[in-house]
Amino acid sequence: MRIYKTIQFSEGLSMPFIEFKKIYEETHYFKSLSDKERKKELEKAYKVATNGNTKTSTSKREKSEPVSTGEGDIQHSSED
Numbered sequence: 001m002r003i004y005k006t007i008q009f010s011e012g013l014s015m016p017f018i019e020f021k022k023i024y025e026e027t028h029y030f031k032s033l034s035d036k037e038r039k040k041e042l043e044k045a046y047k048v049a050t051n052g053n054t055k056t057s058t059s060k061r062e063k064s065e066p067v068s069t070g071e072g073d074i075q076h077s078s079e080d
Contacts (some may be wrong), residue, residue: 003048
Protein backbone atom coordinates (compact mmCIF):
# COMPACT_ATOMS: atom_id res chain seq x y z
CA MET A 1 0.00 0.00 0.00
CA ARG A 2 1.29 3.46 -0.90
CA ILE A 3 0.67 6.45 1.37
CA TYR A 4 0.95 10.17 0.67
CA LYS A 5 0.27 12.42 3.66
CA THR A 6 -2.86 10.76 5.10
CA ILE A 7 -4.14 9.20 1.86
CA GLN A 8 -3.70 5.49 1.16
CA PHE A 9 -3.47 4.20 -2.42
CA SER A 10 -3.65 0.59 -3.55
CA GLU A 11 -0.58 -1.05 -5.09
CA GLY A 12 -0.37 -1.04 -8.86
CA LEU A 13 -2.53 2.04 -9.35
CA SER A 14 -2.33 3.02 -13.01
CA MET A 15 -4.32 5.87 -14.54
CA PRO A 16 -3.77 9.17 -16.33
CA PHE A 17 -3.21 12.23 -14.14
CA ILE A 18 -6.49 13.81 -15.28
CA GLU A 19 -8.45 10.82 -13.96
CA PHE A 20 -6.41 10.77 -10.74
CA LYS A 21 -7.12 14.46 -10.20
CA LYS A 22 -10.88 14.01 -10.68
CA ILE A 23 -10.93 11.24 -8.08
CA TYR A 24 -8.67 12.72 -5.40
CA GLU A 25 -8.79 16.53 -5.62
CA GLU A 26 -11.80 16.72 -3.29
CA THR A 27 -10.26 14.65 -0.50
CA HIS A 28 -9.86 16.27 2.90
CA TYR A 29 -6.14 17.01 2.45
CA PHE A 30 -6.28 18.62 -1.02
CA LYS A 31 -9.56 20.45 -0.43
CA SER A 32 -7.95 22.73 2.16
CA LEU A 33 -5.17 23.93 -0.18
CA SER A 34 -5.09 26.88 -2.58
CA ASP A 35 -5.50 26.02 -6.28
CA LYS A 36 -1.78 26.43 -6.99
CA GLU A 37 -0.70 24.36 -3.96
CA ARG A 38 -3.37 21.73 -4.70
CA LYS A 39 -1.97 21.15 -8.20
CA LYS A 40 1.59 20.75 -6.88
CA GLU A 41 0.48 18.37 -4.13
CA LEU A 42 -1.71 16.34 -6.49
CA GLU A 43 1.28 15.88 -8.80
CA LYS A 44 3.42 14.69 -5.88
CA ALA A 45 0.69 12.32 -4.70
CA TYR A 46 0.25 11.02 -8.24
CA LYS A 47 3.93 10.09 -8.44
CA VAL A 48 3.74 8.28 -5.11
CA ALA A 49 0.45 6.55 -5.90
CA THR A 50 1.38 5.32 -9.36
CA ASN A 51 5.06 4.51 -8.73
CA GLY A 52 5.80 4.60 -12.45
CA ASN A 53 2.61 2.78 -13.45
CA THR A 54 1.43 5.79 -15.43
CA LYS A 55 -0.01 6.38 -18.83
CA THR A 56 2.00 9.15 -20.41
CA SER A 57 -0.76 10.58 -22.53
CA THR A 58 -4.48 10.45 -23.02
CA SER A 59 -4.48 12.51 -26.19
CA LYS A 60 -5.15 10.98 -29.58
CA ARG A 61 -2.18 10.49 -31.88
CA GLU A 62 -1.73 13.05 -34.57
CA LYS A 63 -2.68 11.84 -38.01
CA SER A 64 0.26 11.23 -40.30
CA GLU A 65 0.57 13.03 -43.60
CA PRO A 66 0.68 11.02 -46.85
CA VAL A 67 4.17 10.66 -48.30
CA SER A 68 4.88 9.79 -51.92
CA THR A 69 7.59 7.20 -52.53
CA GLY A 70 7.91 8.29 -56.14
CA GLU A 71 6.66 4.92 -57.35
CA GLY A 72 2.99 5.82 -57.71
CA ASP A 73 1.89 4.61 -54.28
CA ILE A 74 1.31 6.65 -51.16
CA GLN A 75 2.50 5.65 -47.73
CA HIS A 76 1.81 7.27 -44.38
CA SER A 77 4.74 8.56 -42.40
CA SER A 78 5.04 7.57 -38.77
CA GLU A 79 7.08 8.92 -35.90
CA ASP A 80 7.39 5.59 -34.10
